[in-house]
Amino acid sequence: MxxxxxxxxxxxxxxxxxxxxxxxxxxxxxxxxxxxxxxxxxxxxxxxxxxxxxxxxxxxxxxxxxxxxxxxxxxxxxxxxxxxxxxxxxxxxxxxxxxxxxxxxxxxxxxxxxxxxxxxxxxxxxxxxxxxxxxxxxxxxxxxxxxxxxxxxxxxxxxxxxxxxxxxxxxxxxxxxxxxxxxxISEQLPIYSLRAFTDGVYRDYKSFAEQKPDKELMVKKNKEGVIKGVKRSDDYDNLHKEVFAVVDNGIAYKKTPVNFIEIDKDNNGFFIVASEEELFPQNNTMTIAGAVSFGIVGGIIGAVIDGASSKARKQNATYSRVGIDRLTGEYILPENFRKSKE
Missing domain, CATH: 3.40.50 (Rossmann fold)
Incomplete structure (x- = not known):
């Protein structure tokens, strides 16, 4: 029944x-x-x-x-x-x-x-x-x-x-x-077929994937040889241009709002090891700096970036493998990487 x-x-x-x-x-x-x-x-x-x-x-x-x-x-x-x-x-x-x-x-x-x-x-x-x-x-x-x-x-x-x-x-x-x-498609991109990166500054992922650095921009370093940002080839600081990545001495670095992080590669493609604070800084000052710092160098903002970078690397203990999409260059975030997603 x-x-x-x-x-x-x-x-x-x-x-x-x-x-x-x-x-x-x-x-x-x-x-x-x-x-x-x-x-x-x-x-x-x-x-x-x-x-x-x-x-x-x-x-x-x-x-x-x-x-x-x-x-x-x-x-x-x-x-x-x-x-x-x-x-x-x-x-x-x-x-x-x-x-x-x-x-x-x-x-x-x-x-x-x-x-x-x-x-x-x-x-x-x-x-x-x-x-x-x-x-x-x-x-x-x-x-x-x-x-x-x-x-x-x-x-x-x-x-x-x-x-x-x-x-x-x-x-x-x-x-x-x-x-x-x-x-x-990715197998035909120069970035996946070349043995070494071409030194220079790349404004977007497309130019990075095709290994065509911007001729008007160059990497800026301090006296110790540490990368501090980018500048124009005529030595004027570039304050408004976005930058995806830079390559120095054959090593590629991804630009984030607060620092440069070395780009690595494994069987799944390119990636960086980063914390949430480095990619999505919560402090308003850092966020403003980050929005412009794709091309910002020197001065007060440079100091903000240095401070934010040091703080993120020293105080944040959680670092994750963050993939870089083969075709778009966008981050492939691991599950639960961001505490709040909109």
Whole structure:
């Protein structure tokens, strides 16, 4: 009798499951009118996004329609009445949400990875890649389910819009290679094929990956030969230009808001060993300095950087392997690296 009752109630449990829909409504207009189409390549191994809770009620997060390729295509067409010849492809590689228990309640968590490509002459050229890992605290959101669904939509919208203005990486790959595009592309980048780094200053990851240092900038050192920043080749300090990394005597150093950290390499690619305080300084003075110090040298700000660097290295005992993305140069943070994620 109990078994029959269970089978009778089971459909009621299923019907009680609530859904939180991810609605693709944000503007993704290509203002230059060069885009012809947007095609989704859903490469997720598991299509189930996950369940998150609102006021103890579970909600399954899902897209508003099951036919995702048509959903994304219709989304593009809605905002792009005037079109050109560029064929864009969006690869959805990973998308998961889940509840994370806390001391007093539960918070929501989102993990997503997506990339965009431009197709020309039956070859694909890499444009952008976004990796998102965010926590959503109950105290910050009236409806966590809605906040996470809105974030998914916003992140997808942002990578699409950014791709319109992004110069493609000049490494063509075939459609077959798209299955393993990171490995295929990175193996063709000079940074992974050359035996030694080229000395100089690199303003962004693209120039670093291609090993093309900036001709207008050079490394600045103190009398002891310690790297203190960068300067212009004409000896004027460079106060406003961002810098990704510098190479001195064949050794590469990643620029952080507070110091330079040597870049190492293992089987998984390039990485640095850093503390949270070095990458995400909490002190406002350090943060301001960090924002400008990609190119800042000397003077008071130089002293701030020196002090922050020394403090971070001496007082923070927790250091972690922080990966450097092969195609974007962005940090690949280990789990729980940051105490607070927005």
């Amino acid at each position: 109990k078994l029959k009752l269970l089978f009778f109630l089971f459909p009621l449990f299923i019907s009680a499951q609530k859904n939180q829909l991810v609605e693709l409504r944000k503007n993704i207009k290509d203002k230059s009118h060069t885009a012809q189409s947007l095609t989704l390549l859903d490469r997720r191994e598991d299509k189930f996004i996950g369940i998150i809770s609102h006021r103890k009620d579970p909600y399954e997060v899902k897209f508003e329609k099951d036919d995702l390729e048509k959903l994304f295509s219709d989304w593009f067409i809605e905002y792009n009445k005037e079109r050109g010849n560029n064929e864009y492809f969006l690869i959805l590689e990973y998308l998961k949400v889940k509840d994370v228990p806390t001391e007093r309640s539960v918070m929501g968590h989102l993990d997503m990875q997506a990339a965009t490509f431009l197709k020309k002459n039956n070859q694909f050229y890499f444009l952008k890649k976004n990796r998102i890992s965010k926590d959503y605290q109950q105290k910050d959101h009236a409806y966590i389910t809605r906040a996470i669904a809105a974030s998914i939509s916003a992140e997808l919208s942002n990578i699409i819009k950014d791709s319109y203005d992004t110069e493609e990486l000049n490494i063509p790959i075939s459609e077959v290679d798209m299955e393993n595009y990171e490995k295929v």
